[in-house]
Amino acid sequence: MATPKKSCTLDPMPTPLVVGCIDILLPVITKIINLSLHTGSFADQWKCALVHPLLKKLGLDLTFQSFRPVSNLQYIPKLTEKAVFSQTHEHMVVNEIYPDLQSSYRQHHSTETALLKVMNDVLLKMNSQLVTFLVLLNLSAAFDTVVHNILLERLRRDVGIRGKVLDWFSSYLSIRSRQVSIDGSLSRQFPLGCGVPQGSCLGPLLFVIYTSSLFLTVPRKFTVSRTTHSCTSVSEQTRITHKMWRYVLWRSVYVTYGTG
Numbered sequence: 364m365a366t367p368k369k370s371c372t373l374d375p376m377p378t379p380l381v382v383g384c385i386d387i388l389l390p391v392i393t394k395i396i397n398l399s400l401h402t403g404s405f406a407d408q409w410k411c412a413l414v415h416p417l418l419k420k421l422g423l424d425l426t427f428q429s430f431r432p433v434s435n436l437q438y439i440p441k442l443t444e445k446a447v448f449s450q451t452h453e454h455m456v457v458n459e460i461y462p463d464l465q466s467s468y469r470q471h472h473s474t475e476t477a478l479l480k481v482m483n484d485v486l487l488k489m490n491s492q493l494v495t496f497l498v499l500l501n502l503s504a505a506f507d508t509v510v511h512n513i514l515l516e517r518l519r520r521d522v523g524i525r526g527k528v529l530d531w532f533s534s535y536l537s538i539r540s541r542q543v544s545i546d547g548s549l550s551r552q553f554p555l556g557c558g559v560p561q562g563s564c565l566g567p568l569l570f571v572i573y574t575s576s577l578f579l580t581v582p583r584k585f586t587v588s589r590t591t592h593s594c595t596s597v598s599e600q601t602r603i604t605h606k607m608w609r610y611v612l613w614r615s616v617y618v619t620y621g622t623g
Contacts, residue, residue, distance in 0.1 A: 371435045372544060373413055378438045396443045403530030409440035411552060412541040412560060434541070434562035441563065447531070448564045451522070460522055462575050468567035506570055507558040511536045514559070514573045522572060535565070 370378040381388060399405060416430040423429035455461050461469065466477040481497070488495045502508060515533055518524045524532065539560065543550040559566040559573075 369435065371413055371437050372549070373411060373542075374437050374439075381438060392439060392442065395439060396446055399443050400446070400531060401527070403527035403534065405440075405443070405531060405535040407538055409437055409443075410535075410539045412436055412539070412562065413549075414541050414543045416543065416545065432561070434560065436560065436562050444535075444563050444565045447535075448568055451524075451565075451568060455522065458523070461571070465571055465575070468571055506561050506566055509559050509570060509573050510557055514569060517572055517576070521575065 381392075412434040413436075414432045414434055417433050418425075419429055419431050464477075464480065466472040466474065466480075485495045485497075511533075514536070515529065518532055519529055536559070539555040539558075540552040541555060542552050559569045
């Protein structure tokens with residue numbers, strides 16, 4: 364039951380009441396979760412997220428761009444997601460499926476480990492009198508860009524998920540929707556044709572799996588370039604930089620929307 368106990372308006376029972384009666388309800392909740400996993404289906408009633416728009420910081424104008432959406436999910440579905448996350452995460456750790464350089468959304472990893480890796484690489488190249496090009500990509504609303512059929516293929520091909528388990532993920536991603544809540548008033552439901560649920564423990568893990576192909580392609584493409592190109596002029600450095608930018612930008616789009 365180690366999951367956030369925040370209530371959601373869409374919950375049929377308030378979360379504190381469920382937690383307070385857990386001794387009585389636990390067998391029923393366990394049966395619901397096991398039934399979902401055994402049948403490979405995620406109930407349609409669980410697929411709607413409640414979105415609360417929150418001001419990014421005080422002092423901003425009350426415009427659409429000044430708010431960030433905060434998703435709130437129902438409690439029982441979050442318990443089901445937690446069970447799936449725990450088993451999927453353990454499978455990926457035991458079989459060493461996580462990319463070696465993946466720092467986000469992993470225990471004992473953070474922006475600090477990523478920065479240490481980059482700084483160490485730069486210092487080593489400087490010590491070898493080589494030039495380092497650092498390319499930074501920022502995906503706006505990254506979780507909303509995930510294409511479901513590509514993600515399911517990567518779950519099958521890269522993680523080894525098949526059968527009922529893959530059916531469960533397919534059901535989990537399909538027919539999702541969200542409602543906006545402002546001062547207690549609810550909007551109509553808006554269908555979501557792509558993306559992974561925000562506010563869930565599975566969302567970050569699925570995004571890591573979705574983008575893991577970048578780790579397999581970008582380093583392989585440019586390892587030779589870093590060691591064989593002798594940048595003796597500013598113009599040559601600029602040419603290589605533009606070439607690398609074109610490749611990385613193309614590859615990031617290809618990995619996101621293609622089959623790579």
